[in-house]
Amino acid sequence: MSKPAARTRLADAAFALFDERGYEQTTVDDIAERAGVGRTTFFRHYRSKEDVIFPDHDRLLEQIKDRLATSSHETALAAVSDAVRLVLLHYLEEGDLARRRYRLTSKVAALRDREIASVARYQRLFREFIANWMGDSTESASLRAELMAASVVAAHNHVLRRWLRGESPDPVAEVDEAMREVLALFRGPQSRPETRDGGTTVVAFRTGQDLDALLPALRRLVEGEPGDA
């Protein structure tokens, strides 16, 4: 019964001590001692003192990679949304632990930086996936992929932080809505709310350009596909 503990006891001891004395004021020896194990054992379970706070970013990264990999060109955006939801759900499952971590990262600069570095890895994953999805290897597409990935991650973090602060009763719904907003942003100017919900589409002309030149744009507008209309 006291066997499966080891790793768990270390994490518990760490969080408790960080709460009591603060992060910098707690040494690895302190943690090991309270957990009733040797110092060596600590480093066998966690690569560093910071690691005890962020256990399984690597595993989560793999999950995201897998989710993105199992998607076709048509379902790419759905896969992105799914992947984001996956990350959020991971935090939600942690429950109070995630909130304790949030309190720590809010106070301790070193931990905040570490968290940010992790987020950057997610962003990189999304950026590569989106760029690949766009196919188009022009500089403009590359920038667009970068912006989109940044927005996707920002949207997730926004909702996550709201939940961590206790400001969001239904974060899953919120993140879905936020993702819709992000995807709408990048669908291009030609896809508008009225177009989507079947309410109304408005088109006004102001002369000054050859009408023929406008036809392709008009077509894209009506069909709601990407491109500058």
Place this chain on the structure above:
Amino acid sequence: MSKPAARTRLADAAFALFDERGYEQTTVDDIAERAGVGRTTFFRHYRSKEDVIFPDHDRLLEQIKDRLATSSHETALAAVSDAVRLVLLHYLEEGDLARRRYRLTSKVAALRDREIASVARYQRLFREFIANWMGDSTESASLRAELMAASVVAAHNHVLRRWLRGESPDPVAEVDEAMREVLALFRGPQSRPETRDGGTTVVAFRTGQDLDALLPALRRLVEGEPGDA
């Protein structure tokens, strides 16, 4: 002549040694020794071993803060563009130094993380400024500010990295163009290229909603102001 050196000599020695042996293989003692100063002096000039690579992020942050502060509600977006250009120019002025740093951060995870943490501070600055500019304290506006700040920073980084890799002959023009793209994204669906350059405005109707209900949206569309049209 050998007096103003101290701090400079340390930086030179550090970069040289990092190039020769790599970052981890270089100790602070090594750097101090090559610079011909004591170890204590190193830490008097730089807070940490990493710091010698990133000298003046703090100063740059202040510059950004100042530039943003000197703007009215109307010139807010121009201030953001200016601030971004300011950061880029800072790197351009560093010239080869910036490229050497880039090579280092590409190889050494600790340095990359550190750089990313710095970037996050810029992003935070922009987010707060944009949120404040929007006024509107709704959750939707808050998300929008977050997305916009993330995109602004991503656009800058995208251009900067291109220049660092030697892929951009005119990064200033590129960053201006990228910022135009970002701002166009967030101007909302109702402001379209044709509206701006006076070429053509297109409005199409599909029935299914009371026409009166559409009038406010139409008005906003024509006037090119934010809001869901």
Place this chain on the structure above:
DNA sequence: TTCTTGACGGTACTCAGTACCATTCCCGTG
């Protein structure tokens, strides 16, 4: 000259992280 101030160098310490070795415990095999 004398006093003060600031930059510097040296020593000693704490603590994170690594390497290595010895011990113990568990478990299957003879």
Place this chain on the structure above:
DNA sequence: CACGGGAATGGTACTGAGTACCGTCAAGAA
């Protein structure tokens, strides 16, 4: 039961970053 091997553990010793403290020296002001 005895034996052997592997896995988890604990201890010791080391490197290196970062901090604290103190003494020295040089330049300038009184």
